[in-house]
Amino acid sequence: MFASRRHLVDCARKQQELVHKRSTLPPIYSEPLTDDDQKILGLSLSQVASECNAHTIAPKAVLHVYGKRALMAHDATNCLSDFMIRDAERDVPLQRPLSGVVISIKDCIDVAGYDTTLGFSARTGRPAETSAPLVRLLQDAGALLHVKTAVPTGLLSFETQSDVFGETLNPYNPAFSPGASTGGGAALVAYQGSIIEVGTDIGGSARFPAAYCGVYSVKSSVGRFPAHGCVQCMPGLEASPTVTSPLARTLDDLREFWKRVVEMQPWLYDHTCIPLPWRPVDFVLSGRKPRWGVIWSDDIVPPSPACLRALREAVDSLRRAGHEVVDFTPPPTLDGLKAGFQLLFGDGGIALHAPRRPGETMNGAQRSVQLMLSLPLWAKKFLASMYRLLSRPEGRNEAWATLLETIHPMTIAEEHVQTVAREAFKEAWHKAWRDQGIDFVLTVPHAIPPVPRGGTGTATLVSASYCFLFNILDYCAGIVPVTYVDEALDRLPADFKQGREYQNMNDIARGVYSLYDPSGMHGLPLAVQVVGQRLEEEKVLAGMAEVERALWDAGHGFIAKEF
Known part of the structure; x- marks a missing residue:
């Protein structure tokens, strides 16, 4: 009291x-x-x-x-x-x-x-x-x-x-x-x-x-x-x-x-900083156009029509400007999330909530994580098996079930195992990047435009995968505004919930899509994410400039609102 x-x-x-x-x-x-x-x-x-x-x-x-x-x-x-x-x-x-x-x-x-x-x-x-x-x-x-x-x-x-x-x-x-x-x-x-x-x-x-x-x-x-x-x-x-x-x-x-x-x-000034001087990157002066790999979906929450349209505008503009843009096939995102979320909440959320006083509000996303962490492992495994058993079509909730049964407080030995799993995921990404010969990955920041007030619990932190993925990898990632939500262009089909795409969505994705309202979201900003490899900040900034230049050349440059 x-x-x-x-x-x-x-x-x-x-x-x-x-x-x-x-x-x-x-x-x-x-x-x-x-x-x-x-x-x-x-x-x-x-x-x-x-x-x-x-x-x-x-x-x-x-x-x-x-x-x-x-x-x-x-x-x-x-x-x-x-x-x-x-x-x-x-x-x-x-x-x-x-x-x-x-x-x-x-x-x-x-x-x-x-x-x-x-x-x-x-x-x-x-x-x-x-x-x-x-x-x-x-x-x-x-x-x-x-x-x-x-x-x-x-x-x-x-x-x-x-x-x-x-x-x-x-x-x-x-x-x-x-x-x-x-x-x-x-x-x-x-x-x-x-x-x-x-x-x-x-x-x-x-x-x-x-x-x-x-x-x-x-x-x-x-x-x-x-x-x-x-x-x-x-x-x-x-x-x-x-x-x-x-x-x-x-x-x-x-x-x-x-x-x-x-x-x-x-x-x-800071002992944690790497002594790495500024390394200018300018694709215009070099005369070389970078090669882009596109991630259209993380296979957990597919991008909404609005976010997908922004990504397509960026891709189409780059292609018109003479850039080579290909589909990128990454290692399964779920593999990275399994290790990433377990390492993030390996202490059971103790450090996150330690300063919180009785009566102090906890946001919906934190509540959902805390509830998941508080359940005994046997209960989570049981719930995961029920998700797998009762979900139709079969396999629809595999991602959600996998995360549910793996996110729990860990011993030091278990944390070491997940660190090894994370490094294996990084190695797989490094190989995919090299084998597919790209300079950048281009994708959305999130599956939907800005979340409506009160929606963080519905969206859940699991839907942060498009961004959290690159924290797990320790890759550089930049945000470039592209356009705005258009209620006429970004509608879902009238029978969307009866269609195959929705029927195949897991419960995480369905929750996120319950927040998607192109009419209410009309006029909100949309962006793309430009990703480079580790310690490539200068290159990512140069890649962002290429995206922005291509958009303007294509007549789609972003004009920020004056307030």
């Missing part, structure tokens, strides 16, 4: 603290945007840094503009978890690679003097004593860190909601989620409330929000981008570590940010 009351008190105190911080900001942040402000918003990241270093624009002027936009974004979407504007107003060094560049930080990354909550009330009122190495690097590079962004309780979710901060909404349609645990940052970037958001990704946590909010992101391989000082939702997990991943409103800004951070030699 005491812990439950403490939870309510700390949530209220944190919310009052945010209201107070906002109310004491200088009046300029509440003033309307001026013509000069609009000009600053039209500058790219490289232009902002150049103008500030040339003393033609003051860094504070840039901060004022993006501070105004951040407050507007927060009023519209509830995307912020803390205000750091007062500290950002202090004089910053110039003649630096990120001079005047305004950057937001996800609320799981330590910034000295500010809470790192992960959406838990128990973590409020406990400001970090030291900043993460990446934060120190950004400050040394001249960046302005102005806000922290909202996250869901415990991070793992398709929605961004907590008792501490409330619910973050999709800027394109408030009836839908901005996506996963970096949803606050994606909503902010889409609203032009920040030039760059520094988010994280453990199974799509940066890529889902980028796709849902029409912005760009690249998930790195482990060790390429500074990640120490980022508090993991499951601390100590090495089998599927969290990677720090930036988001940006334009691909040019994302590429420039990546380049400038790596050129700051992040391995001198």
Whole structure:
């Protein structure tokens, strides 16, 4: 009872603290945007840094503009978890690679003097004593860190909601989620409330929000981008570590940010970083067009008509531009998920729920995983056998049954067995990539467009397979916005549920498709995922540029909405 009351008190105190911080900001942040402000918003990241270093624009002027936009974004979407504007107003060094560049930080990354909550009330009122190495690097590079962004309780979710901060909404349609645990940052970037958001990704946590909010992101391989000082939702997990991943409103800004951070030699700041300098890749200058392999379905949840149309537009545009695009046959996704999910939840979910107080809300996706973990193994095996026995047509629920009977708390010896299985899966992928002779894999980020509010439990974390797959493999993966949902083009057939495709779907897929509503989703962003192999971040960014160029040449370029 005491812990439950403490939870309510700390949530209220944190919310009052945010209201107070906002109310004491200088009046300029509440003033309307001026013509000069609009000009600053039209500058790219490289232009902002150049103008500030040339003393033609003051860094504070840039901060004022993006501070105004951040407050507007927060009023519209509830995307912020803390205000750091007062500290950002202090004089910053110039003649630096990120001079005047305004950057937001996800609320799981330590910034000295500010809470790192992960959406838990128990973590409020406990400001970090030291900043993460990446934060120190950004400050040394001249960046302005102005806000922290909202996250869901415990991070793992398709929605961004907590008792501490409330619910973050999709800027394109408030009836839908901005996506996963970096949803606050994606909503902010889409609203032009920040030039760059520094988010994280453990199974799509940066890529889902980028796709849902029409912005760009690249998930790195482990060790390429500074990640120490980022508090993991499951601390100590090495089998599927969290990677720090930036988001940006334009691909040019994302590429420039990546380049400038790596050129700051992040391995001198963060002991977990690999000392690997920036390696430029430019397919235009080289005169070589890359070869693309397409994954049309992961054989667990087939892409909805809207997501499939976005993937086809990207494929058709690449082919028209002279690229060779072939179907890619990967090793069975289920093999990777079996090892990946067991390693992710091998402790039975103890670390994930340790900070949670009695009465603190658990999102639907976490509840479904916790229920699965709490069942004794014999009960799960029995349920799995029933799924196999009663499912018609035969084999329809094999994937769901397999995951059900394998996700359970493990001994250290069992974890070692799954680590070996994961490495065998990586080896099979490496061989398939080499044998089929591709540069990139192209696929969807998720089977449906943005999840409607309250839908994370129905979707379940199992449906994150299109993104989680590349965390298991430790491959680089980037998000490129392509188009928007069109209710006329993206409808399911009237007799869809009587058709063979639906009848053959497993229960996971049927649950996901129950959320698919092209009429309600009309106008929401759609994206594709560009995947490269381990430590190929520069190449993935170059591949994303090829996709974007091909789309524009084909007359299908993505135009982000102005809010």
